[in-house]
Amino acid sequence: MRRVQRLPQTQPKVHLSKEARALLTTQRRQKSRVFRAALDDAWFRIDESVKTIASSHHKSIRRVQNDLYMGHAALRYKRTKSSPWNTFCWKKHQQARDENSQESSGKAVLQDLLHNYGDEYRELSQDKKDHLVQEYDKNREHKTKGVRTSSKLKINDVTQTLKAIENELTKLRCRTGVETIFYTMRGSTDLALRGIIFATEGVDDFMESTMNIDNQDLVSKMEGYAIQGMRGAAKNHQDRCSKLRSAIRHIINQKLQAITGNPKATMQWVDYWHNIVQCYNIICEGWPSTVPFKNLSEASSTLPELKMLLDKWQSGSIEWRHLEEAEYEQLLQERLEKIESGEIIERTRRQRSDKGKKCARTLDDPSTHHRKKVYKSAAIINSDEEHDSTPRTPSLDTSTSTSAPSQDIAETSESTSTSTSSASGTASTSTSTLSASGAALTSTSTFGYDPGFPNIV
Template sequence: MDWTFNTKKNQFIEDLKDTRNSRKRGVQLSARSRLLDFNATVNLIICLFKGLKARVGVEGFFCLVRSSTKYNVSPHLWFSSAQLGKYLRLNIKGFDLEKIGLLAEAFVVAGCDWMTFLHTSKDQANFLKTDIRDMVHTALVNITGNPKIIMNYKSFEHEIVIKYGIDIEGWTPGKDRFINPSDLSDSLPLLRTLHEALESGTCKFIRLSAEQVSARRKAYDARVNAGEVVTRKTRKDKGGSHKKPPKRKGRKKGKHRSDQPSDDDSNSSEDSDEDDEGVPRPRKRRRVVQAGGAGEGQ
């Protein structure tokens, strides 16, 4: 008897726990219950945000969109301050609230998969290449701790391996094809495989030991001496100062000449008195003001 009672009691407790969990984060079967849960959660988020604003002093906004077509609800975009929304509309080109909500909803309903929005294989390949390049750069920044580091594919051995003691493993196209993702072929299987390897962590950067770095440096120097690696030529003025030559002080534009004519001015005035054939040009007679009145000079 006690065994049966305890069994039913435990079963009742488990059922009660399942019911409570389903109310909190379980899947609602009807469209009406989904909509009610959505609106209630939105109101709860707003209340929590207002409380945080009153206690700490924050401003912000959030956007909620559905991820399923089993119920119908419009995207909900909320601002803690109406002036904040107005400011963003005026200063961000194309900041349309309805458009942002609809685009976010379409993307989420599609499963957050970019490939569903890229219709041609060329567009899909370009997207994968861009994402691979960004993932490689992010991984390099994370392992070096240097946010300003720049990935160098052509001089990877010297600029990354020897300089930072870092190498990459799991590059699915092969070590001989470790090149800029933009230069890879547009083969979607190849790009998808590399993309998945970077996402899963099978393709990653690793730190080398001091002995490994030393061995790689010796091998690199040997290849350079053998002419297998093309390096940049050293500047002739390496180690010297690279100051800019002083500017010449010339006559500023708009500056008037002095009252005293220069030799060039006198020569130019003399040359202007005669034309190319040596015939003197006629000169204007100068008026002379006399004491008794105005008259022409004789």
């Protein structure tokens, strides 16, 4: 049998004056102080009784506390199972917030849910309820363990957590007499948080009086050590940003290679449209609007934004998706319109540095080629020693050449070369003889030179 929750009874709202609200607040605070004082007095008496029993019976204080069940509250298990009705209300509240609807707040929200969505909840199947519970559990886990993206959220989380810890340690000291010292400092430069020191009353002056260590100096040194060993906050920030960018680029290329099937595919930020969208017919979907879609070195230099991008790629909020033909045509038309309006400027090739300059020479014009100097000389020169004794003559030029035709030239050849030059350099005789079977060629040339004559003949 399914029970239906009865609708709450509505009561008229009473509007109090300013003086009445102030008086009511004062009374509530007074009652709270009296209640806390009574509790502290009770705990003090209990502690004294525990000490008396322990000393009279030769037992430890811990043994007496355990026997009195003073730690039973810590042994109780908290209720962690989510209720389907609570998850349903959470889902409706999320939808209303996404739609930015102006609805009532506080207790009126539950009344509206009962009136408007009570029947819808009763019609839900068990599978849908289980799905809502799983979604809520994932959201709660992310809210509890997720990374805070803004400095304000980080500072609020740290402040509230430390306040709760200090209250629990103070109560623990009252219950058990345990003394505690703890230090808290930031571990990165992107968090504007001062060092926090907490010590219970019994050890408040221990570090300064006994250890001769100033608490603020100790916290400053610990903070410097936490920020990468005192090497400098700026360098540490740059290194962390560089590591995050490398991790983001790696996961982008990894998922791009997986969807394209090309193990060599890489992200092209400048030619994203031509080399990614047109080449593979895919598009990057889910990129946050707060971060420009361009190279990560230019897009962002803050750690929270880079961590957010890495978390979104890892969780699948940002992913590569194949385009339908109609989607591609629509994107192409929008791009052409932006190009015509000047919003997008097409990237062109860079011009040559020597554009407009006249070249020194061209390979097609043979007249501009440098001619290679050719040296021609006889392969073999024969010199005759008889001409060394030839007397000087003003001018002498004798050339004799005898040639006999031959029908056949044998493979064997004989060549003799002799060259003689006088010490005075006034006469030179050269004789060359080539003989072969069936062929004879004789050439004799004599050149004379006398320093007394200006011309060479």
